[in-house]
Amino acid sequence: MLSALLLAALVTTPIATVALFRRVPTTHPVRGAWALVRRATLAVVGTILLAATASGVLAGIGATKRNIIAAAVAFAVVSVCWMPFTRAWSARGHVCWASTTFLFISYLAFMLNWTFSSGLGVLGTFGSLVLWWLEVGAALLGCAYLWELCDALGREDWRRRLRRPPPEPQPGTPLPFVSLHVPAHNEPPEMVIQTVGTLVAMDYPNFQVVVVDDNSDDEALWRPVESWCRDHGVTFAHLEDWPGYKSGALNYALRHLTDPRAEVIGVVDSDYQLQPSFLARCAPLFDDPSVAFVQAPQDYRDWERDAFYRRLYYSYRYFFAVSQPSRNERDGAIFAGTMGLIRRAALEDVGGWSEWCITEDAELSLRLLERGWTGLVVDQSFGKGVMPLTFEALKGQRFRWCFGGAQILARYWRWLLPGHRGPANRLTLGQRWAYLSGALQWYGDLMALVFFAFLLAGATNVSLGAGCSFAS
Numbered sequence: 321m322l323s324a325l326l327l328a329a330l331v332t333t334p335i336a337t338v339a340l341f342r343r344v345p346t347t348h349p350v351r352g353a354w355a356l357v358r359r360a361t362l363a364v365v366g367t368i369l370l371a372a373t374a375s376g377v378l379a380g381i382g383a384t385k386r387n388i389i390a391a392a393v394a395f396a397v398v399s400v401c402w403m404p405f406t407r408a409w410s411a412r413g414h415v416c417w418a419s420t421t422f423l424f425i426s427y428l429a430f431m432l433n434w435t436f437s438s439g440l441g442v443l444g445t446f447g448s449l450v451l452w453w454l455e456v457g458a459a460l461l462g463c464a465y466l467w468e469l470c471d472a473l474g475r476e477d478w479r480r481r482l483r484r485p486p487p488e489p490q491p492g493t494p495l496p497f498v499s500l501h502v503p504a505h506n507e508p509p510e511m512v513i514q515t516v517g518t519l520v521a522m523d524y525p526n527f528q529v530v531v532v533d534d535n536s537d538d539e540a541l542w543r544p545v546e547s548w549c550r551d552h553g554v555t556f557a558h559l560e561d562w563p564g565y566k567s568g569a570l571n572y573a574l575r576h577l578t579d580p581r582a583e584v585i586g587v588v589d590s591d592y593q594l595q596p597s598f599l600a601r602c603a604p605l606f607d608d609p610s611v612a613f614v615q616a617p618q619d620y621r622d623w624e625r626d627a628f629y630r631r632l633y634y635s636y637r638y639f640f641a642v643s644q645p646s647r648n649e650r651d652g653a654i655f656a657g658t659m660g661l662i663r664r665a666a667l668e669d670v671g672g673w674s675e676w677c678i679t680e681d682a683e684l685s686l687r688l689l690e691r692g693w694t695g696l697v698v699d700q701s702f703g704k705g706v707m708p709l710t711f712e713a714l715k716g717q718r719f720r721w722c723f724g725g726a727q728i729l730a731r732y733w734r735w736l737l738p739g740h741r742g743p744a745n746r747l748t749l750g751q752r753w754a755y756l757s758g759a760l761q762w763y764g765d766l767m768a769l770v771f772f773a774f775l776l777a778g779a780t781n782v783s784l785g786a787g788c789s790f791a792s
């Protein structure tokens with residue numbers, strides 16, 4: 321029977337996946353009782369069609385009637401059980417999620433049964449169970465990615481998504497004073513000056529620009545920037561032997577260089593060129609007193625000219641086109657630093673930037689959400705930066721992201737476990753899952769390495785004539 325369930329899942333999952341990707345995702349909210357009934361009806365119809373297709377395939381290969389009925393009923397039960405959780409999704413999103421989770425469940429059940437029925441002996445059974453638990457972990461990581469995909473491509477009832485921020489306010493509308501902080505370390509001066517030039521030209525009535533050179537080694541790199549800032553009324557500071565890396569520089573800017581009138585702090589990396597409307601479109605979102613941060617996409621320029629850059633660009637775009645909108649629906653979005661605005665009172669409420677973490681932006685957003693603040697993600701791009709231009713630069717960037725994710729998980733893992741909300745931890749279940757899955761994804765490569773070690777050991781054993789070592 322487990323074989324029939326697994327075969328049925330192998331039939332339904334590819335069909336449901338193709339159906340999901342063949343439709344342009346809905347970005348405007350589709351709400352109301354009729355929309356809910358329509359989605360539920362189509363999800364039931366899709367479930368019946370997939371169950372019938374799987375039954376037909378099983379009948380064609382000679383499966384027993386009992387196994388055919390069991391497979392169809394099992395798939396239908398899984399699909400119905402997920403319907404309360406996917407009621408905001410289209411039928412395509414629902415059946416893709418239901419069929420893929422049905423595949424994971426069927427496979428894991430099949431392999432666990434095989435482990436104990438294959439007669440592998442004590443050592444072989446132990447090794448198979450270790451491998452099976454690794455497969456459980458891989459399935460959970462797969463579900464984390466799959467949920468975001470189905471959510472981004474299949475959701476119809478968007479509650480918090482901002483496809484575009486509100487239009488620019490009318491003249492005379494009260495707007496918060498913004499302090500834009502630009503940290504730089506050993507950057508080409510012409511690039512920094514170009515970035516600061518786009519900030520100075522911002523179409524916004526009340527803001528300041530602060531440039532902090534963070535321990536640059538060569539005076540020739542920061543002196544031209546200092547001179548340009550002095551000529552254009554931009555606040556500049558050069559730090560020598562200052563601790564805390566980027567976080568330390570941002571804390572210095574917050575505590576010593578920020579205008580007392582500033583209500584909102586912006587962070588812009590030194591390679592970004594911004595549109596003049598960035599502040600006028602995003603700063604008004606802080607009218608909601610619960611909003612601690614607003615994050616616009618990190619976008620890039622000059623990526624069309626090379627195949628490596630094109631692939632890299634779309635890998636970056638995935639996070640802001642899929643992960644962030646999905647996490648934003650659960651108020652679990654990540655503050656990604658550059659192209660982000662943060663309420664000054666919220667930043668000071670949590671003690672500023674953490675100087676022990678090299679992904680200080682993501683760590684900050686977790687602390688803000690845990691304190692009961694909320695965050696917003698804007699889909700529209702307002703600025704473009706420079707992608708890593710060499711493999712070494714890319715490797716260094718990914719190492720920082722991975723190491724920072726590991727630091728966050730090591731320090732805050734207790735916050736991310738399921739549990740009740742309370743004064744000690746205000747994170748919702750959705751927020752916990754968003755940050756836990758985001759931190760665990762960096763262990764995917766390590767898991768793949770362990771899988772490879774099992775594959776190598778099994779292949780070696782078979783080549784020596786000893787037969788199958790593991791049941792998975």
